[in-house]
Amino acid sequence: SNNDSNINSELEIRPYFPETDEMVVAGSSSLPRYYTEYMDELFHLALQILVQSLEVVTCFSESTKSEIIGEAVDKKDLYQILLRCINRAESKLANGYLACKALRLLACDNPDIKEQIKLDDNAKQCIGNAYQVGQVRHVLLKDESYQLWQAVCQ
Numbered sequence: 550s551n552n553d554s555n556i557n558s559e560l561e562i563r564p565y566f567p568e569t570d571e572m573v574v575a576g577s578s579s580l581p582r583y584y585t586e587y588m589d590e591l592f593h594l595a596l597q598i599l600v601q602s603l604e605v606v607t608c609f610s611e612s613t614k615s616e617i618i619g620e621a622v623d624k625k626d627l628y629q630i631l632l633r634c635i636n637r638a639e640s641k642l643a644n645g646y647l648a649c650k651a652l653r654l655l656a657c658d659n660p661d662i663k664e665q666i667k668l669d670d671n672a673k674q675c676i677g678n679a680y681q682v683g684q685v686r687h688v689l690l691k692d693e694s695y696q697l698w699q700a701v702c703q
Contacts, residue, residue: 589641592644593641593643593644593647596634596644596647596648596651597647599647599651600647600650600651600654603650603651603654603655604654606654606658607654607658627655628652628655628662628665630648631648631651631652631655632648632652632671632672632675634647634648635648635649635652635672635675635676635679635694636675636678636679638678638679638682638683638687638690638694639678639682639686642682642683642686642687642690643687645679645682645683645687645690645694646683646687646689646690646693646694649676649679649690649693649694649696649697650693650697652666652697653693653696653697653700653701656697656700656701657700662701663700663701666701666702667701667702673698673702676694676697676698676702677694677698679694680694680695680698683695
């Protein structure tokens, strides 16, 4: 039907990644469930790839590593997206865990990110909440949020 083609063209124009924008969440109620589930899985896969890439980067020399991490950090949205994932750890445990790990890997190799988290009360609260959730429901989230806290907040 004509309505289906409108939805499909809209989906192609505006991908659904709720962690990137609150407006996406507000506007997603009309999207088909299969689509939002698929995009959630795709986002989770993207987080896995990010973490694995950052783990590989840790093997490079210091100058190459800081150059690569610097490129990633220049994309200011990345910090906010990871923070949103950590903030939503209660509803998406695995994404919260991966986001904590990615943020820790970024912060360990970039003093600017480390300092940004230290000065960001919201970030510290998100990490603390993720730790609380992890203690009860997800051991990897608990361990990774604790390591992130140790790496940047101590």
